[in-house]
Amino acid sequence: MKQRIVLLGPPASGKGTQAELLVSSFGIPHVSTGALLRVECANGTSVGKEADRWTSQGLLVPDELAIRLITIWIAEHGTKFLFDGFPRTVAQAESLDTALAALRAPLDLVIVLELGEEEICRRIASRLSCLHCGATFSCMLNSLKVGDMCLRCGEKLLRRTDDQPAAVEKRLESYRELTFPVIGYYERTAPELIHRVDASMESDAVFSEICELIRS
């Protein structure tokens, strides 16, 4: 079974949803740099304040900050992981390879969720999030609005600052310019590890494809 996994994909391609399903089925620890950073922001730490200056504008946090967070995580939790939202740049991918090589624990699977930009924008425009439990809901599917209760934990739902329209365009730009090349990086350095999955399918169908990749 694969247990050192990177999950790549544009905003709203369902990375968080798939990661949750994978955690409950396989017990692989899920690490999202976005979620790690949101916890830091909510706690008002200096890392959080530093990160918020970037993410609230839809910009990626600097490589050095993302790498610092992940390195700390690996030191504390070990080398079984599902990374979601990391690496976001080729420099981060290179740093991750170096760190894992030193631990003799190289990546064993890179999953790319593919989704067109029209569908990305449609999904984000209707997305509400719970910062307490991390759940996201479509306001169209669930007839919800900002301030309603999270269907899972009862906390208030809101629109993430990085889901505001101005930030979304910047996130897509960042994805095209910085993260898309990460896919090329893995195609060059580890073509046997990389697998693409059509993220426009229902999340259950996406999940069963990913399960096969993890078990194979």
Ligand SMILES: [Zn+2]
């Ligand atoms: Zn919740």
